[in-house]
Amino acid sequence: MNIYHWIIIFFAQSTAILGLRFTKNPANLTVTQGNMARLGCSIEGLSEPDIVWMKDGEKLYSTDQMYITLEQNHWETFHSVKSVQQHDAGKYWCEVEFYGLTISSEPAWITVEGVPHFILEPQDVATLPRVPFNLTCAAVGPPDPVVIHWWLGGVQQGDVTSSPSVFHVKGVNNSVKFYCEAKNARGISVSRTGTVHIKVLPAAPSSLRVVHMVEDNVTLAWSPGFAGHSDLATCTIQVSKTSGRKVKRLDKCVKVPPFRQILSGLSCFSNYSVRVCCENEIGTSPFSDWLDFQTPEAVPFAAPRNLTFDLTEQQLSLNWATLEDEELQGKLMAYKVQWNLGGEGQEALLFKENVAHLSGGGRFFNATFQVSACTVAGCGPWSQPVLVMPAAAVSAQIQRGHMWVGLLLGLLVATIVGLLLTVLVHRRGKETQFGSVFKPPGTESTVSFIAARSFNRTCAEFPESNLDSLGINDDLKAKLRDVLIPERLLTLGHMLGKGEFGSVREAFLKMEDSAVQKVAVKVLKTDINSSCDIEQCLKEAAYMKDFHHPNVIPLIGVSLHRRPQQRLPIPMVVLPFMKHGDLHTFLLMSRLGDDPFTVSLQMLIQFMLDIARGMEYLSNKSIIHRDLAARNCMLSENLTVCVADFGLSKKIYSGDYYRQGSVSKLPVKWIALESLADNVYTTQSDVWAFGVTMWEIMARGQTPYPGVENSEIYEYLIKGERLKQPLDCRDDIYEIMHSCWSPVPKCRPSFQHLINQLEGLWASLSPRPCSMKEALLYVNLESDEGEQGAGALGTGEDRSRSAMPWQCMGMEEDEKDWLMVSSGAALAIGGDYRYIISPSCNGSEEEEAGRQGDLMGSLQQEVRDEEYEDTVINV
Structure with a gap:
């Protein structure tokens, strides 16, 4: 407070002390109810006072308050009540404010006499x-x-x-x-x-419904009926399960309120009926109407039994017992057969029935087979492995195992081997660094040795690349040292996609146990020779090293590719292989592909939920993504979305924002308004990008702001314009995405709030599991005349004539009964079945894969050219 305010207060207090005072205070009144009451007070010392009447500590507001001038700087005012009622009784006084000071009169009371x-x-x-x-x-x-x-x-x-x-x-x-x-x-x-x-008996409950359902439990809710003038204490839930012709009933008593209960321990893919009654102190109400529902499918919990085989030179026949409905826990989609030959796993096969016929029996000698049952939810456990051997060899092995002669022969062999070892020990010569030296009888010594390693002096070997050869800082090297993968363990395959700074290739990684894992490898462009560019690439890997969340793509490792006549190796970031590619291409193919398919609203909301959960995890780790979009979200085998591509991400070590200070290519149509204006990036700017990604999902992969150029985006947004509501998008979903585009960053929802909203939306949809898996169950390529068709989707009950979408001429008849499913069913069964075709097919696989690759590549390139714009960032 400055000296000026002290002068004002001092002046006010002095004035009050010298001349400001109430000359008349209100008087106590006792008034009969319905009569008039009038209180008055007067004050001296102010030229134009503002006198306020108070009652029991509250200010009274009156539109007809009048002031009477008694003399100069002396005023009187009144408060009147025309018809006094009981609520008018209370304590009254006057107040005047003067330079921040409040001066009050003496109080008075109005007492109201009247009827009680x-x-x-x-x-x-x-x-x-x-x-x-x-x-x-x-x-x-x-x-x-x-x-x-x-x-x-x-x-x-x-x-x-x-x-x-x-x-x-x-x-x-x-x-x-x-x-x-x-x-x-x-x-x-x-x-x-x-x-x-x-008090009477309560009425029957109403509005019994299923509000949430998972594999083995459901959440029920109901509305109580008339309570009978007595509080409801408990309700009884009667559960009936229909299994064949038997009806099993279970009564469960629960305390209420709330009128909501979780039923757990239910069987998957089973029909149930429930009803509810409630009790008060008088008795029990009638039951509500029966509510019928079916629990969702689950992965089978038992493996097929009695796996047997019949092997001839022409074919191998496998047979196994079918599972019971309780073991299957769903509707059988296929049996998955995997086999191993010579220690190496082979491509899995799918069959509709519990029998498999494979041509060329000789190629399966000494192979082991296992079988698993698959539903739409996934595949169950594997059966015990069975080794395929010719019948004669099996019979001979059994006979030898029961012959005492074999035991005696073994003892004899062991005795002879022991004697030989004793003789060799006594004849052992000196050992040298090159091998063993033996001196036979005679005058000259003959030296023999076993070479430890051979060399070819004409061929130069490249030394194994390491992090020290990159010229990066020590902190980054320390973070990446324990995830460095030797280049010799990686085998690169075909290209999956290209970006601004490099490409993504399919690869195979040899593990420590000699198993092979399919992975995706991000390879920096070969024309990049700067340590700064390499360090920027490896920083992305350093971020991902600490990521452990089901909706954030993890890091498998980093490898270095040594190039001839180049000082620096090319860094390669090794990531999990995502079977269904990026979300943007998936949505485009659902709408524009050769075989369009329907993605349910519940699945679209699940995509949004996965992305929000991944981004919430990143924001808690102080990571700003800066490039969130559908193209940078990957789909795993079971259609779980993982946030990926952290090339533009930044770790925030202090504060809660990052300011860009260079020239970069940035995705203009996904960038928040404040980031376009001031180059400032926060978690709230990632929320903006999440809203645009929601729009992409609901628009099935359309490019945001259709008809608006990148150079026009800032002017478009600053005028208050936003993305329009997509066709068939519900209002509540559009309201959520629109809240992400508030011009004030603090007014945008947090990722945790978005998760809560989307979970509520997801739960409000039909409790019956509905996803694209049902719409993409089988592919039927045969026309009515039996010729190969164009690959229409079939979802009817008769699915016995399923075929491969890439089926070609020359396939054996006994191989046509393989159950080949489209990507919708494969997502539950697992594996890449595009390449399980007859060896007699000539080129059809490569042509089909190339055609699909060209379509997806052209779509991706067209969108990427449009999405990224050279944006100059000024410091």
Whole structure:
């Protein structure tokens, strides 16, 4: 506070002390109810005072308050009540404010005389028949005393009693009305009319429904019926399971409220019926109507049994027992058969029935086979492995195992080997660094040795690349040292896609146990020779090293590719292989591919939920993504979305924002308004990009802001324009995405709030699992004449004539019964089945894969050229 304010306060206090005072204070009044009351006060010392009337600490507002001038700087005002009622009784005074000071008059009280007013009126009563109970009533004056009369069923009861009064009722048989009268010298007041309710049985519950469902439990909710004038204490849920011709019933008693209960331990893919009744102290209500529902499918929990084989030179036949419905836990989609030959796993096969016929029996000698049952939810456990051997070899092996001669022969062989070892030990010669030297009888010594390693001096070997050869800082090297993968363990395959700074290739990684894992490898462009560019690439890997979340793509490792005649190796970031590619291409293919398919609203919301959960995890780790879009979200085998591509991400070590200070190519149509204007990036700018990604999902892969050029985006947004609501997009979904585009970053929802909203939307949809898996169940390529068709989708009940979409001429008849499913079913079964075709097919696979690759590549390139714009960032 400065000296000027102190001068003002001092002046005000001095003025109040010298001349500012109330010359008249309001006087106490006792007024009969309905008459007029008037209070007055006057103040001296102000030229134009603003006098305020107060009642019980609250300011009174009056439109007709008048001021009377008594003399210069001396004023009087009044407060009038034309018809005084009980609520007008209370404490009154005047107040004046002067330079921040409040000066108050002496207080006065208005006391209202009139008929009694009630401070406690009788309340409704719920009771059992002929059970005594009490009623209470209280009223006050003035004037006092106040007496009470009771009326029950229209008849005055008992004698007059003073207030407060308690009336004892011995009991009633039926519902009856009651009230009390309060009387004093001024008159009579009548209380509210209460009711005595007789408690009865409750009514049946209503609106029984399933609000949430997972594999083995459901959440039920219902609305209670009429409670019968008594609180409901418990409800009984009766569950009936239909299994064949048997009906199993289970009663579960739960406390209420809330009128909601989780039923757990249910069988998957089973039909149930439930109904509910509720109890009060009188008894139990009738049951509600039956509610029928079916639990969703799950992965089979048992493996097929009795796997047997029949091997001939022409074919191998496999047979196994079918699973019971309780073991299957769903509708059988296929049997998955995997086999291993020479220690190496082979491509899995799918069959519709519990029998498989494979041509060329000789190629399966010494192979092991296992089988698993698959539903739409996935595949169950594997059966015990069975080794395929010719029947003669199996018979001979069994006979030898039961012959005592074999045991005696083994003992004899062991004895002979022991003797030979003893002789060799005595004849052992000296050992050298090159091998063993033996001296046979004679005058000359003959030296023999085993070479430890051979060399070719004409061929130069490249040393294994390491992090020290990159010229990057020590902190980054320390972070990446434990995830460095030797280049010799990687085998690169075909290209999956190209970006601004490099490409992504399919690859195979040899693990420590000699197993091979399919991976994706991000390879920096070969014309990049700067340590800064390499360091930027490896920083992305360093971010991902600490990511452990199902919706964020993890890092498998980093490898370095040594190039001839180049000082620096090319860094390669090794990532999990995502079977279904990026979300943007997936959405485009659902709408524009050769075989369009329907993606349900529930699945689209699940995509949004996965992305929001991944981004919430990144924001908690202080990571700003800066390039969130559908093209940078990958789809795993089970259609789980993983946030990926952290090439533009930044780790924030202090504060909550990052300011870009260079020239970069940035995705203009996904960038928040403040980032376009000031180059500032925060978690709130990632929320903006998430809203645009939601729009992409609901628009099935369309480019945002159709018809608006990249150079026009800032002017478009600054005028208040936003992305329009996509066709067939629900209003509540559009409201969520629109909230992400608030011009004020702090007004945008957090990722946790977005998760809560999307979870509510997901739960509000049909509890029956509905996804694209049902729409893409089988592919039928045969026309009515039996010729190969164009690959129409079939979803009917008759799916016995399924075929491969890439089926070609020359396939064996016994191989046509392989169950080949489209990507919708393969997502549950797992594996890449595009290449499980007959060896006699000539080139059809490569042509089909190339055609699809050209289509997807052209779509991706067209979108990427449009999405990224050279944006100059000024510091």
